[in-house]
Amino acid sequence: MSSAPDRAVVIGASAGGVQALLALLPALPADFPWPIFIVLHVPADRSNVLAPLFEAQCGLEVKEAEDKEPVRSGVVYFAPSDYHLLVEENGDLALSSDEAINYSRPSIDVLFESAADAYGEGLIGVILTGANNDGAAGLKAVHAAGGVALVQDPTAAYARTMPQAARQACNAALVLPLERIADYLKGLERE
Template structure:
């Protein structure tokens, strides 16, 4: 049976942006989630992966070589553009402002992390409300759980990687302890879901 036949019916609403958070094991998981997205994929995607501070990130270059999307490291004041994948910079929180531009901050760490998944998710929930999709993947701490709940409370679509599949289950399990998300899926299922959301936006 195709995976889409096992998914609950998708909500009848437009999704304007996707935010994704991950930590330990996140590169592999993100590669499956985003791999093979078509060049015409329009939803902007902002990603926080916990990376060490004090050194340049190679995430944008790595994923640009693998994907058909335009990929870049997030820049302060840059507009959130369709069909673009943004990675948070090491040592900076990534936020989305009400005018749908990106903002970088060096405020205090959240769950010992900067960038923090919670910070991105909460700011995006304030901007996009029900037109946001939040995805929380594998990771070794609780960052992202309260942010994903904020997306849920704002009416957005919430997705958690199946903890049984995650390389490190702490992060998805922390979210599941707080609320019941719309979807708990393996990474291949999350990929399929994004494709279906894009199709529904057409």
């Protein structure tokens, strides 16, 4: 579909992720031109509060992703709990209840790998704080498809395992402190 956006941002976060995203997302302008897809690991019974929580803090529209939903620019989509979120090449979102990957459903790898197929060099992948290895393979796929790979500086992250694993899997990833990531994304927009 030609109307689907040709760039997008994918973000993965786990332990400490709510705080990190509360620092990152509100710093993006209300007219941010690309869709943002997020997998955040949280206990299943708490996940449906994510979209309202962030919507109240952000200039951007924030919602939980629905199956077969056409992607729109400037919207933040959270993966629903207990489902994987994928992006189709035609620009629709897709959910799956396939088994957990690395004990995670939603899985950051599943989102990042499908988005890398869909957006190629138009994709920006961001791995934030977390205490497991999810997202490392995904970030590598983002880079391999020509996209931009970003990692939160592990030394300053709430939990460093996830950004560290992502950096190890993807040497080319740019390591940034959390407070610089929003600026970096805004800078890409001006390119």
